[in-house]
Amino acid sequence: MSEHEVPNVNVGDIVKGTVVKVEDKQVLVDIGYKTEGIVPISELSNLHVEETADVVSEGDELTLKIKKVEDDEIILSKRAVEAEEAWEQLEEKFNSQEVFETTVKEVVKGGLVVDVGLRGFIPASLVETYYVEDFSDYLNQPLTVKVADLDREQDRVILSHRAVVEEENEKNKQEILQKLEPGQVIEGTVQRITNFGAFVDVGGIDGLVHISELSHEHVEKTSDVVSEGDKLEVEILSVDRDSERISLSHKNTLPGPWTNIEARLAPGDVVEGTVKRLVNFGAFVELFPGVEGLVHISQIANRHIGTPSEVLETGQTVNVKVIDVNEQDERIALSIKELEQEEEAKEITSYEKDNDQSSFSFGDVIGDKLDKYK
Structure with missing residues (x-):
């Protein structure tokens, strides 16, 4: 095309351009047309944008989609191009259940907003495997996620960090199960107390210390011996890898009542x-x-x-x-x-001793009375 030819522009076309001016509410882009194209601030990103300068600078090369052509005014969208690419990538990730990293851009009521090429949402229940009261520490932090749900017509992208954590925990659990053997002594953390014993985390998987295995002495209540959060040394009694059940003993790690x-x-x-x-x-x-x-x-x-x-x-x-x-x-x-027998022997000895000391004659008893008749 010669420098005097002006390209035809149609709504829906994808064009490339160079940013020539960054204004407060819009960006002007040279796309080779007789007038510069306009990218409104709302079309710069799928996320909320405070200032255009936060997203683009003069001289940036952009790929844009024509949204509107009217009276030589061309409205362009950077957001639409990124969204199209993002939808395709997200659909692939959803189908393959790929784990990928994104960044938390906003903390909103009910969860987190992340940048996945478009606006993605992580509901509060899908952030962690435990309850989180304050999400402010997550802002601008990277987070590994999986796509939980996609609805292109509703423009809905639901992501989950919890699913990633659960997958990792399950993997770790299986690795731990393979390593554990009866007779091993390891340290664990008391996670939960019941009337029949305590569940102890031994590295990502819980094992049961039955109440009879808590102490050499009889235990009436589990809480009399341990509390949630306690570090506990335990011996592995048995491992059932199929049912993922581990039996533990704290008693066996303690000095026996017969020791010394x-x-x-x-x-x-x-x-x-x-x-x-x-x-x-x-x-x-x-x-x-x-x-x-x-x-x-x-x-x-x-x-x-x-x-x-x-x-x-x-x-x-x-x-x-x-x-x-x-x-x-x-x-x-x-x-x-x-x-x-010893007590009887003492009593006899004492009796004999007392008998010796108390020996007396008839005269000793009535002697003073006889004196009256002398």
């Missing part, structure tokens, strides 16, 4: 305990939480008895003498009989 028992108890010690169980061959007495010793039926009383219940009852507090301690076998032999 020989340093706490020695033969000859006399300690107080509680009768926990009566059996036909004796009585089990709890000395420390989780530590029971056996008083054999022959060691219950300093006389012959037919059954332990003749002398003892469950829940009774008794003093016992330690006969033997075996930490390895977790066995303690106790005796009540020896204490009774």
Whole structure:
């Protein structure tokens, strides 16, 4: 085309031009026509624009769509070209479920507005996997998203960051499941407390510490031992990769009640305990939480008895003498009989001693009375 020829312009045509002037509410573009084309501020971007200079500068090369031709005035749109390209790209991303990065441009009621070549919206419920009270920290920040819904006729683009997070969590969960093996001891965080135990996060997946595995002692309520947010050392008891269930134990990471028992108890010690169980061959007495010793039926009383219940009852507090301690076998032999025998021996000794000291003659008693008759 010679420099004197003027191109035909029609609504819908795509043209290229150079920005020659940036005004407050519009931009003038040289597209080779006899008059300069006008790009209104509303046609510069699919997002809200405060000032034209925020989007373009003089000398910029732009690809534009002709929106209107009237009396040699040509209205152009940068937004329409970008939207067309963006719709095509978004449809491809939606079909392939591609994860891509965008930037948060606005925080509005109900969610976030992002730039995806056109105006995209992330509802509050699709931002994170957890509740977010204040979204102000997200402004101008990059965010990975997936297209959740597209409706070109309604000009609706719904995106989700939550879907990306959930996908990553699921991937991490599977990786963790493959690594976990029974017997491993790891640290976790208590996520949730129930009446039957605590769910502990062990790196992106929750495992259950049953209430019976929280302590060596009997636990009435889970909350008596742990609270949400607590860091907890746990041992993996079992891993079911198909059902994604992990059984954990905190008890197994704690020193057992029998640990160093020989340093706490020695033969000859006399300690107080509680009768926990009566059996036909004796009585089990709890000395420390989780530590029971056996008083054999022959060691219950300093006389012959037919059954332990003749002398003892469950829940009774008794003093016992330690006969033997075996930490390895977790066995303690106790005796009540020896204490009774020792007590009897003391009483006899005391009686004999008192008898010696109180020896007297008949004369000692009536001697002063005899004096009256002398």
